[in-house]
Amino acid sequence: MRRLAFSLAAPLGAFVLTLIVSTIALLAFGSSPTEAYGDMLSHAAKLETQVDILNRATPFYLSAVAAAIGFRMNLFNIGVEGQYLMGFLFAAQVGSMVNLPQVLHIFVIMATAMIVSSLYAGLAGILKTTRGVNEVISTIMLNSIAVGGLIAWLQQEWQADLGENFSSTALGTNEIAESGLLPTINGIVEIFTREVGQGKELTGMFLIAIAVGVAYYVLLNRTRFGFDLRASGINPFAARAGGVPPKRMVLAAMMLSGAVAGLIGMVELAERGKFPPDPIQGLGFAGIGVALLGRNNPGGMAFAAILFAFLDVSSGVLDSTGAASREIATIMQGIVLLTAVIAYGVANRLRERDEAREAAEALSANAEVVPA
Amino acid sequence: MAPAIELSGITKRFPGVVANDNINMTVEKGEIHAICGENGAGKSTLMKILYGMQPPDEGTMKVDGELVEFASPTDAIERGIGMVHQHFMLADQLTVLENIILGAEPVGTGGAIKFGDAEKHLARVAEDYGLTIDPNDMVESLEVGERQRVEIIKVLYRGAEILILDEPTAVLVPQEVEALFDNMRELKASGATILFIDHKLDEVLEISDSITVLRHGKTVASLPNDGVTAHDLAELMVGSELPTPETAESTVTDTVALRLSDITVANDDGRPVVNGVDLTIHQGEIVGIAGVEGNGQSEVVDAIIGTANVVGGSIEFLGRDITKESVRRRRESGIGYVPEDRHHEGLLLSSPLWENAALGHQTKSPYGSRWWLDPAGARAQTETIREQFDVRTPNIDVAAHALSGGNQQKLIIGRELTSNPEVLIAAHPTRGIDVGAQAAVWDDIRTARANGLATLLISADLDELIGLSDTIVVMLRGEFVATLSPDEVTPRDLGAYMTGAALQQQGAN
CATH class of the missing domain: 3.40.50.300 (P-loop containing nucleotide triphosphate hydrolases)
Structure with a gap:
């Protein structure tokens, strides 16, 4: 009971704090908080906006899980950004070169993305295990190498031959055949709701993200590998003495993190059918925030991803209704992250103290002193 | 005043x-x-x-x-x-x-x-x-x-x-x-x-x-x-009669459980910190290493566990050469380890007790298997340890840091002994714990010895060494300089060997 109270107090506290600070921010900008919150909520109540939010939350969530795998063993994979873009590009290119039955075609594309991203993340792992290079530095550098170097070059190499039909929107890799595109799941959604309007479609990756979340939970809590991973994160020396091979774990965690990162780009790929000249960027970094807010917990990160997505989508809403400036959403993302970190820190401390007291009670339970 | x-x-x-x-x-x-x-x-x-x-x-x-x-x-x-x-x-x-x-x-x-x-x-x-x-x-x-x-x-x-x-x-x-x-x-x-x-x-x-x-x-x-x-x-x-670390009659057998031959360990600079040592431990035997800290005892332990940079010699465990084997393989085949610093190498302080009990044994029943962790089995086993080894805690879900030092140590001793090791490496098993817990740890080690456990005991407590060991070796500057019988040696003698004073005297004679 007490434990539940502790785990609920932190997010609740963070929420209240965020609300207070953003209200102050809104007032400072001369907007009406009630109007702004009202617009955000009334739009979020619409089915179409909800589809938008889930479409946005899906890559956030995958990115968060990728980051969290590293975080759980104190490995800071800041390179999710570069990793998923690499996977995205290669998957698009490979997918456009083959023509296979649907299931197989999709499988080949996703496998390519995961393998390429995983290998790219593995580079940082190898640098760390063989040369002791800090993974934060190497992954940040690998991000630049990927985006500014490899991808910029390969985009040229793999540019589709457009012939006469040249237009800037037609740029990008060759289009993948219909069989390679993950179907949307509006059919499933509409079982529970009315028909989704405005041409909004829920990405099939939504289901895959849920599967990834479940797999992440099982891996961490139910497998020996997951235990080794967590143990290495908490106390690498104790883990090593307990038989966990430290170097192999670094490499494995890095590559696993990369493999999940590979799925991030699949949301956009399914939608656009190619690697566009202007892929959505920044998802890898957003995932770090989502993982932080969700405490690396599969359920917590799902909630955080949806919250971030809601704020993202709301910025568009505020823009169109004019209730407040769109930047307020970004500000709120920042505030919620900060307050969450503080609230969790405080709650953690309280919980630890509580536990120590309980244990002290147990210790002297049979040596109970009768007060004079 | x-x-x-x-x-x-x-x-x-x-x-x-x-x-x-x-x-x-x-x-x-x-x-x-x-x-x-x-x-x-x-x-x-x-x-x-x-x-x-x-x-x-x-x-x-x-x-x-x-x-x-x-x-x-x-x-x-x-x-x-x-x-x-x-x-x-x-x-x-x-x-x-x-x-x-x-x-x-x-x-x-x-x-x-x-x-x-x-x-x-x-x-x-x-x-x-x-x-x-x-x-x-x-x-x-x-x-x-x-x-x-x-x-x-x-x-x-x-x-x-x-x-x-x-x-x-x-x-x-x-x-x-x-x-x-x-x-x-x-x-x-x-x-x-x-x-x-x-x-x-x-x-x-x-x-x-x-x-x-x-x-x-x-x-x-x-x-x-x-x-x-x-x-x-x-x-x-x-508040009662004092426990003393005394072992009853000898239970030493002829079967060699662990044998180190000419083991040399190098530190990060490549200098040897353990220099060509030989050591044999039989089943049912407790071998104690005496020495002022920093004379290579920790490195001997690391060599046996598999975390040291062994540059020469070989280690045999029940007749099998394990010199090149991984830490995990060694732990799985029955080398138990009580580290000298329980916070550094022994525990996951922020994890619940049952996960701490599983640490080092997560690949084996009842804690888990090659691929899976078995939380139910691990919890049941932790309850057993809690009872058998008198670990005082409100429940097995509290984090390890909530326990007092003595209870943390009892948990570690418990997890190692309940996994039926062939060899136990016990480095300072009673350091920093109270007299009551100390007596419990001694009892546990003695019982395991009677059941055929081979134990390597490292301790700075000379009474503990003399009281528990069947054989005592003295380590000085990376070498074993004397092998003594606990029946014939006093803490004072031991101190003389540890500081090298006894050797100088012998040299002079």
Whole structure:
């Protein structure tokens, strides 16, 4: 009971704090908080906006899980950004070169993305295990190498031959055949709701993200590998003495993190059918925030991803209704992250103290002193 | 003259437990006053009350004859009370001077720190109390004993005249303990009052002027250090007949469980720290390694566990060459390990007890398998350990850091022994735990020995070594310099071998 109270107090506290600070921010900008919150909520109540939010939350969530795998063993994979873009590009290119039955075609594309991203993340792992290079530095550098170097070059190499039909929107890799595109799941959604309007479609990756979340939970809590991973994160020396091979774990965690990162780009790929000249960027970094807010917990990160997505989508809403400036959403993302970190820190401390007291009670339970 | 500290009727209750029960204690000015007691006897609570970290529920405190009430350590510091914690709180990347003034920087106009003033003040404090330290050394380059001195000076710098030292010798090697005691005598000579907590009774007897013994939150004795023996003190602490580490008849068999041949271990610089040692342990045998810390004992342990850089020789486990095997393979095939520092290598402090029990055994039933972890099996096994080894905890889901040192150690001993090892490597298995837990650990090791366990015991407690071992080897500068029978050797002899004195004598003869 007490434990539940502790785990609920932190997010609740963070929420209240965020609300207070953003209200102050809104007032400072001369907007009406009630109007702004009202617009955000009334739009979020619409089915179409909800589809938008889930479409946005899906890559956030995958990115968060990728980051969290590293975080759980104190490995800071800041390179999710570069990793998923690499996977995205290669998957698009490979997918456009083959023509296979649907299931197989999709499988080949996703496998390519995961393998390429995983290998790219593995580079940082190898640098760390063989040369002791800090993974934060190497992954940040690998991000630049990927985006500014490899991808910029390969985009040229793999540019589709457009012939006469040249237009800037037609740029990008060759289009993948219909069989390679993950179907949307509006059919499933509409079982529970009315028909989704405005041409909004829920990405099939939504289901895959849920599967990834479940797999992440099982891996961490139910497998020996997951235990080794967590143990290495908490106390690498104790883990090593307990038989966990430290170097192999670094490499494995890095590559696993990369493999999940590979799925991030699949949301956009399914939608656009190619690697566009202007892929959505920044998802890898957003995932770090989502993982932080969700405490690396599969359920917590799902909630955080949806919250971030809601704020993202709301910025568009505020823009169109004019209730407040769109930047307020970004500000709120920042505030919620900060307050969450503080609230969790405080709650953690309280919980630890509580536990120590309980244990002290147990210790002297049979040596109970009768007060004079 | 009013006493430095006078506590009367101090009582502190936590829900369901009385940590301090009507404690009365008087510490005279300029004396060294030791506080002994088992873990959980209420020493830490009492110190926290004295240092203003917790208010007492009842009772009064007088400092220099004046009634005081502390709301926080700041109040205590203002009254001239300073505390040196067991775990140092220093920033490695700063110099000694910077560490000392941290939080109490003398600031000039424009916010600039007046380092010159600080250094002058520090020099005066150091001279007053006869403590030497180079203010410009980087803390990271200091030995443990020197770091402790920095902590002490830090407290003196802030004007403390009453020092509380929380288990100051726990982290020190014997030479450093001597240095610390010299410093303490200097401090006393300069008028400081010292209050210190210690487990090691010989140290208490050596340095203190008076001794207060706590048991179950009460003061059971407060006496001058005058004709008291370690045995007396220990009995006061435990309140019953003392357990002694004595093994019954020999259970040594002919089967070799572990054999090290010509093992050489190199440190990070490539220098040998263990130099061609041979060692054989039979089933049912306890082999003890005696030695001043830092003479290669830890590296021998690491070599057997598989975490050391073994550059020569071979290790045979039940007839199988395991020199090149991974740590996991060794642990799986039956090498149990009680590390010398349970926080460093033994526990996942923030994880629940059942996960800690699984650590090192997660690949085997009942904790798990090659691929899967078995939380239900692990929990059941942890409950077994909790019962069999008397681990006192509200439940097996609390984090390991919530347990006292003795209970953490019992958990570690329990997890290793219940996994039926063939060989147990026990490094300082009773370090820093109370007398009661100590006796329990000895019993557990003896029982396992009777069942055929081969044990390598490393300990700084010579009575423990002599009492438990079937054979004792002495390690000096990376080599085994003597093999002795515990029946014929006294702690005094052992000490002579450990420091090399006995060998020089033999050489002279």
